[in-house]
Amino acid sequence: MHIAIIGAAGMIGRKLTARLIADGGLGSRQITRLTLVDVIEPPLPRGFTGKVKARARDLSAPGAAEKIIARRPDVIFHLAAIVSGEAELDFDKGYRINLDGTRQLFEAIRAVHAEDGYRPRVVFTSSCAVFGSPFPTPIPDDFHLTPLTSYGTQKAISELLLADYTRRGIFDGIGIRLPTICIRPGKPNRAASGFFSGILREPLIGQEAVLPVPEDVRHWHASPRSAVGFLIHGATIDLTPVGADRSLSMPGVSATVGEQIEALRRIAGDKAVKLIRREPDELVMRIVAGWAQGFTATRARELGFVAENSFDEIIQVHIEDELEGRIA
Amino acid sequence: MHIAIIGAAGMIGRKLTARLIADGGLGSRQITRLTLVDVIEPPLPRGFTGKVKARARDLSAPGAAEKIIARRPDVIFHLAAIVSGEAELDFDKGYRINLDGTRQLFEAIRAVHAEDGYRPRVVFTSSCAVFGSPFPTPIPDDFHLTPLTSYGTQKAISELLLADYTRRGIFDGIGIRLPTICIRPGKPNRAASGFFSGILREPLIGQEAVLPVPEDVRHWHASPRSAVGFLIHGATIDLTPVGADRSLSMPGVSATVGEQIEALRRIAGDKAVKLIRREPDELVMRIVAGWAQGFTATRARELGFVAENSFDEIIQVHIEDELEGRIA
Numbered sequence: 227m228h229i230a231i232i233g234a235a236g237m238i239g240r241k242l243t244a245r246l247i248a249d250g251g252l253g254s255r256q257i258t259r260l261t262l263v264d265v266i267e268p269p270l271p272r273g274f275t276g277k278v279k280a281r282a283r284d285l286s287a288p289g290a291a292e293k294i295i296a297r298r299p300d301v302i303f304h305l306a307a308i309v310s311g312e313a314e315l316d317f318d319k320g321y322r323i324n325l326d327g328t329r330q331l332f333e334a335i336r337a338v339h340a341e342d343g344y345r346p347r348v349v350f351t352s353s354c355a356v357f358g359s360p361f362p363t364p365i366p367d368d369f370h371l372t373p374l375t376s377y378g379t380q381k382a383i384s385e386l387l388l389a390d391y392t393r394r395g396i397f398d399g400i401g402i403r404l405p406t407i408c409i410r411p412g413k414p415n416r417a418a419s420g421f422f423s424g425i426l427r428e429p430l431i432g433q434e435a436v437l438p439v440p441e442d443v444r445h446w447h448a449s450p451r452s453a454v455g456f457l458i459h460g461a462t463i464d465l466t467p468v469g470a471d472r473s474l475s476m477p478g479v480s481a482t483v484g485e486q487i488e489a490l491r492r493i494a495g496d497k498a499v500k501l502i503r504r505e506p507d508e509l510v511m512r513i514v515a516g517w518a519q520g521f522t523a524t525r526a527r528e529l530g531f532v533a534e535n536s537f538d539e540i541i542q543v544h545i546e547d548e549l550e551g552r553i554a
Numbered sequence: 555m556h557i558a559i560i561g562a563a564g565m566i567g568r569k570l571t572a573r574l575i576a577d578g579g580l581g582s583r584q585i586t587r588l589t590l591v592d593v594i595e596p597p598l599p600r601g602f603t604g605k606v607k608a609r610a611r612d613l614s615a616p617g618a619a620e621k622i623i624a625r626r627p628d629v630i631f632h633l634a635a636i637v638s639g640e641a642e643l644d645f646d647k648g649y650r651i652n653l654d655g656t657r658q659l660f661e662a663i664r665a666v667h668a669e670d671g672y673r674p675r676v677v678f679t680s681s682c683a684v685f686g687s688p689f690p691t692p693i694p695d696d697f698h699l700t701p702l703t704s705y706g707t708q709k710a711i712s713e714l715l716l717a718d719y720t721r722r723g724i725f726d727g728i729g730i731r732l733p734t735i736c737i738r739p740g741k742p743n744r745a746a747s748g749f750f751s752g753i754l755r756e757p758l759i760g761q762e763a764v765l766p767v768p769e770d771v772r773h774w775h776a777s778p779r780s781a782v783g784f785l786i787h788g789a790t791i792d793l794t795p796v797g798a799d800r801s802l803s804m805p806g807v808s809a810t811v812g813e814q815i816e817a818l819r820r821i822a823g824d825k826a827v828k829l830i831r832r833e834p835d836e837l838v839m840r841i842v843a844g845w846a847q848g849f850t851a852t853r854a855r856e857l858g859f860v861a862e863n864s865f866d867e868i869i870q871v872h873i874e875d876e877l878e879g880r881i882a
Contacts, residue, residue, distance in 0.1 A: 317664075317722070336645075358798055370698045372717070372799045379718040383711045389700070390707040394645070470686055471700045 227252060228259040230294055232285060232331070233305030235264035237410065238351070242303060242454050247274045252301060253462035263294055264306065285327035291334035298338065301347045301461050302397075304331060310355060311417060313377035324380035332391050339396045348388065348399040349460045352473050354446060354518045356382040356403065363444075364520040367475060374516050385473040392472050400460045401473030405521075405533070408447040409544040418513040422447065425483070426490050426541055429498035432554030438507035441484035444519040448478040448533040449543040456531055463529060477533040479540060480520030489537035493545075494553050555580060556587040558622055560613060560659070561633030563592035565738065566679070569782050570631060575602045580629060581790035591622055592634065613655035619662035626666065629675045629789050630725075632659060638683060639745060641705040652708035660719050667724045676716065676727040677788045680801050682774060682846045684710040684731065691772075692848040695803060702844050713801040720800050728788045729801025733849075733861070736775040737872040746841040750775065753811070754818050754869055757826035760882030766835035769812035772847040776806040776861040777871040784859055791857060805861040807868060808848030817865035821873075822881050 229246060233239045243262060251257055258276040262268040267282040283290045285306055294302075306327065307313075313320025328350075338344040355378035356371045371382045385401045392399040410423040414435075421438055422445060428435035448456075456476050468474070481489075491499045523531070534540045545553055557574060561567045571590060579585055586604040590596040595610040611618040613634055622630075634655065635641075641648025656678075666672040683706035684699045699710045713729045720727040738751040742763075749766055750773060756763035776784075784804050796802070809817075819827045851859070862868045873881055 368698050370696050370799070371714070373714070374721065374798055376718055376722070379714050382714050386699070386701070386707050386711050386714075390704055393702065394704070470702055471698070 227255040227257055227300045228261070228297060229257055229301045229303070230261040230263065230299035231268075231303045231305065232263045232294065233303075233307065233351075234262035234268035234280070235266050236305060237412070238407070238450065238453055238457075239264065239268065239303075239305050241450055242305070242457055243268070243271050245454050245458065247271050249458075252458065259297070261294060261297065261299055284323075285331060286322045291327075291330040292337070294331070295334040295338055298344055299346055301349065302331070302335075303457055303461070304328065304348060304350045307351070307381075308377070309417065310375055310377040313380065314375050317376060320376050320380060324377065325383055328384045329387060332387055332396070336391065336396045345395065346397050347461055348397045349457055350384060350388050350399060350401045350473075351457070352381045352385055352401045352403045353378065354403055354405060354475070354521075356385065357518050359516045361518065363518075364480065364522045365475065365518055366522050367525045389470060389472040393470060398465055399472050400465055400468065402456050402460050403473060403475045404453055404456070405446040405448040405476055405478035407450055407453055408540055409449070409548075411450065411544070411548045418510050421510070422483075422486070425502050426486060427544070429490060429501040430494055430541070430545065430549065430553050432501070434501045434503055436505045437483065437502050438505055438510040439483060439514055440506075440511075441487065442482055443511075443514055444480060444482045445514070446478045446480055446518055446520050447537070447540060448476065449540050451543050451547055452478075452533040456533075459531055467529065468525075474526040474529070474531070475521040475523050476526050476531055477523040478521070479534050479537055481537050486537050489541055492538060493541050498554070555583040555585055555628045556589070556625060557585055557629045557631070558589040558591065558627035559596075559631045559633065560591045560622065561631075561635065561679075562590035562596035562608070563594050564633060565740065566735070566778065566781055566785075567592065567596065567631075567633050569778055570633070570785055571596070571599050573782050573786065575599050577786075580786065587625070587627075589622060589625065589627055612651075613659060614650045619655075619658040620665070622659070623662040623666055626672055627674055629677065630659070630663075631785055631789070632656065632676060632678045635679070635709075636705070637745065638703055638705040641708065642703050645704060648704050648708060652705065653711055656712045657715060660715055660724070664719065664724045673723065674725050675789055676725045677785055678712060678716050678727060678729045678801075679785070680709045680713055680729045680731045681706065682731055682733060682803070682849075684713065685846050687844045689846065691846075692808065692850045693803065693846055694850050695853045717798060717800040721798060726793055727800050728793055728796065730784050730788050731801060731803045732781055732784070733774045733776040733804055733806035735778050735781055736868055737777070737876070739778065739872070739876045746838050749838070750811075750814070753830050754814060755872070757818060757829040758822055758869070758873065758877065758881050760829070762829045762831055764833045765811065765830050766833055766838040767811060767842055768834075768839075769815065770810055771839075771842055772808060772810045773842070774806045774808055774846055774848050775865070775868060776804060777868050779871050779875055780806075780861040784861075787859055795857065796853075802854040802857070802859070803849040803851050804854050805851040805859055806849070807862050807865055809865050814865050817869055820866060821869050826882070
């Protein structure tokens with residue numbers, strides 16, 4: 227089977243590629259061809275014996291989507307997006323990539339569908355940012371989408387398009403609303419959500435981390451491994467029971483920063499916790515105050531989507547997947 | 555003040571124009587200029603002493619939105635849309651007018667806003683079609699949008715854009731989710747919802763009407779007069795209390811077809827009711843089964859939006875506004 231990953235150079239894209247190659251197949255089918263696309267050329271994966279193409283393409287550029295669809299991938303993972311902060315700063319770029327790029331992809335599929343009935347599985351990564359306060363905790367599956375950022379708006383619109391194209395039989399789509407991914411590997415970044423990972427990731431390698439919010443801030447998390455698992459599960463299950471509402475809030479762990487820190491203490495001791503430096507930041511506090519604290523994720527759980535059950539598990543996954551089992 | 559009505563040749567557009575001219579102003583301000591736009595040239599209204607331009611324009615054509623915005627209307631009523639049935643049959647046309655046209659209007663405002671801070675009020679007509687079954691009855695204000703038509707999808711997307719452009723301060727927008735308008739004046743049409751009006755309108759003038767569904771079918775209605783009232787109220791009230799979620803389900807009358815018929819009997823007698831001919835239509839039944847039966851409309855009511863309280867009132871409005879007070 228032929229799998230295309232759009233946004234293959236990103237953190238989730240690279241982990242998804244690696245997992246697909248390690249698995250050798252998707253569901254019961256062998257993977258014979260991989261098309262990897264991103265705005266920068268994705269790295270050529272190792273250990274894959276099938277055909278692979280890695281291409282630098284801007285999904286919103288004329289003809290880019292058509293080129294990806296030309297070889298009729300059976301499954302398309304659409305992970306590409308301008309992130310929240312950048313989409314808020316650059317109105318045009320956010321709408322161009324996150325809305326027009328997505329629509330051009332869907333239109334490219336529609337054109338081939340009209341020719342010969344081509345109908346791939348489309349797995350689209352959406353986000354908790356489609357929700358905005360005020361909301362109940364946990365947020366139920368039938369709660370309205372009230373994004374408070376342009377990024378969230380673009381994701382919510384893409385979800386609506388995904389549902390309509392699916393309803394019309396153009397493709398078989400599923401939207402995966404990812405929790406905040408924790409622990410995000412790599413260097414500290416300037417995303418407002420960065421500290422949720424940083425206060426664990428840095429101390430686990432003996433480095434200092436900054437905590438800009440109080441310990442009672444509660445948020446919704448899942449590991450990178452779970453995120454990849456959601457995507458693969460979404461690509462393989464029968465979507466008939468999903469019905470018309472094609473986007474699902476994924477399961478995760480609802481935890482306060484204090485609970486995160488206690489999990490770190492259990493796993494890495496007081497010396498790790500001592501590396502967390504409190505440095506309150508009003509702006510980050512204000513941004514984070516509008517974020518979801520938890521979801522029932524009932525529909526997703528019933529469909530077999532699984533995340534971690536505790537922050538201890540989330541930390542253990544990081545130690546296994548990123549630190550070769552060793553902590554400082 | 556300068557008011558633009560896009561979709562001015564439609565039934566609601568013409569009634570809105572007439573009402574604005576009869577009132578002479580909007581809120582406390584006098585209307586000095588009217589810009590009336592539709593795909594066909596709207597009729598020049600009588601009795602208006604200010605400046606008026608009536609133009610045939612396709613909102614989705616290049617430059618059309620810019621022309622409407624060039625003279626900086628203070629209030630823009632955006633009523634233009636390809637209707638549900640046509641948007642379902644013609645995928646491209648529906649998305650072009652209902653989504654791209656709306657977005658081009660918003661973008662034209664953004665361009666002028668960027669120049670000099672222009673920030674008009676935008677009153678957008680949305681629809682109950684943004685909801686799809688299964689849903690609770692009545693539908694609460696925080697229920698998710700799960701449109702089951704491309705039309706509903708396009709309206710839901712436009713609502714999201716309206717909210718984002720408003721949040722960014724580009725304009726001050728409000729989305730008015732209209733109930734099914736009843737009694738729609740004019741000739742019988744082929745809309746699936748047409749019978750809700752037809753079974754009252756035709757008998758009131760001594761003509762036969764066809765009822766394609768059982769009498770226990772329940773739906774959500776308001777008069778054309780109420781619809782115009784919603785738009786004018788939305789154009790004049792302070793929208794600060796509306797918050798980030800800028801589209802509101804309007805109040806209306808939740809009634810079964812049987813209740814409609816009993817109201818007709820009270821007002822026009824058995825001889826009117828006898829003009830309703832039962833002719834079950836499986837297709838219409840199936841379409842209507844997916845429609846909303848009622849809304850709490852709590853937010854809209856708290857903001858002062860008002861509809862009829864009974865079907866008797868809805869019929870009386872029709873007799874006053876369309877039949878000069880006389881029935882057959």
